[in-house]
């Protein structure tokens with residue numbers, strides 16, 4: 369097999385052709401082979417605490433061998449970046465193609481052709497034990513001849529892994545619009561069926577030019593995905609699509625992952641009778657497209673305009689849209705964002721599309737406050753009791769307002785279409801006050817963290833990444849050795865500060881959960897006989913104990929990670945000492 373060089377000097381970087389959370393992608397020339405390639409430059413400083421993720425991505429990519437999956441030729445470090453050399457996909461991503469030429473989505477034969485190829489990639493990955501976890505139009509790449517490949521293993525996970533990596537499937541990664549409900553809930557982990565959900569959302573994205581709820585801020589996307597009926601193809605709006613397409617989407621977007629078909633089974637779906645060869649793609653959507661670099665530049669300019677407008681209007685939905693345009697997967701899920709987004713949801717929304725409206729609960733705009741409250745409270749309960757929010761809501765879908773006591777939690781909280789305006793308004797205000805109180809306590813914690821950041825100016829938390837702020841004054845003056853040892857010691861300090869923060873947040877969350885449970889119990893006690901209250905208390909106690917055990921085991925795992933990091937640090941120090949000795953020896957020789 370052809371061996372690509374692993375020296376940065378053997379490559380010549382041309383223009384930028386894409387970017388994501390952790391990487392910038394360039395068109396490049398592999399000089400010895402005189403071959404155009406793509407180089408993904410992962411900025412190790414931008415994702416310092418996600419080295420495992422990077423290692424995983426590179427490992428996964430190098431082991432992959434399938435015509436529908438982007439493979440890596442080789443990878444190596446170049447300065448503070450890790451370069452991954454890949455085949456150059458001159459057509460770019462489907463998201464970019466739609467943004468530049470097909471804002472309302474593709475025609476059915478094109479969609480069927482694209483999806484069939486993606487599905488072959490998924491069937492292969494799943495058979496190899498991988499969950500892709502980031503299936504979306506932005507990661508469907510086309511070469512100049514119309515070959516389709518699935519890219520970006522930044523958040524992929526292996527189903528056969530145990531221990532640490534298995535646990536990573538319980539963490540919150542991925543783009544909210546494409547994220548399966550079970551991934552959002554973070555209750556019981558998830559499996560490859562999460563990819564099938566994302567595949568269904570991607571099908572809608574290719575059909576409409578955007579994913580369902582893509583214009584909304586992440587918090588709202590989360591609420592809508594959890595509480596609304598699954599999105600789908602609309603009877604009126606999507607007349608141009610066949611019944612088999614509608615069926616395919618509906619099957620992929622079943623909320624219960626067990627009911628979703630496997631990728632292998634989906635390959636036999638009748639919709640794929642509409643699939644063609646790659647020539648169709650070359651002759652239709654790739655025909656007369658400007659070069660990828662130019663398209664990317666235009667896209668960046670548009671993005672900059674949106675940013676300017678958004679800054680002028682102070683509109684955070686535009687911000688969300690900008691992230692969508694960039695096809696970014698990370699979700700900056702911090703309490704400040706949450707607060708801002710919850711406040712934004714309060715404002716009445718006039719922007720729901722007809723299709724989104726069809727999927728929204730009745731009076732959704734008016735009662736969105738209660739949705740916020742409901743989801744916070746229910747998801748807090750769920751994280752304690754392990755009960756599924758979705759089940760909880762579905763259990764009550766057939767009940768009407770009249771079936772339930774007027775002050776029942778379902779009427780007041782969860783049953784969005786059954787909310788009684790008079791009772792619920794007061795209830796919602798009370799709950800909102802309590803939520804903001806909770807948020808305040810988190811924010812205070814965040815402020816603490818910020819203050820402590822003052823002591824350690826290098827750290828900054830950004831969603832799933834902890835970013836090291838570059839220090840322009842010192843960087844150049846550092847020798848490779850000191851930089852190395854600095855990075856290693858930062859890892860240790862970073863892990864322990866993260867650990868402390870997590871423990872603190874967990875215990876605060878637990879207290880808050882208990883407080884909220886007591887509150888709900890007090891409310892329901894009026895309706896229940898006395899012995900049920902005693903039972904509830906017992907249940908509450910055992911649930912809290914189970915949660916505590918869970919937290920303790922998480923803490924132990926984190927401590928183990930810290931120990932590993934400390935060991936790594938020692939190793940690096942030894943290496944540094946050796947290098948320094950060699951350096952001195954060399955200097956003496958000279």
Ligand SMILES: Nc1ncnc2c1ncn2[C@@H]1O[C@H](COP(=O)(O)OP(=O)(O)OP(=O)(O)O)[C@@H](O)[C@H]1O
Pocket residue numbers: 385386387388389390391392393406408438454455456457458460461464502506507509519520521522695696697698
């Ligand atoms: N081999 C390639 N050929 C052409 N363009 C590519 C290639 N790989 C990636 N791109 C472009 O670069 C963009 C970003 O790449 P990628 O998604 O791998 O980065 P990332 O940082 O992992 O992104 P994300 O934010 O989705 O995690 C893609 O959406 C695509 O448009």
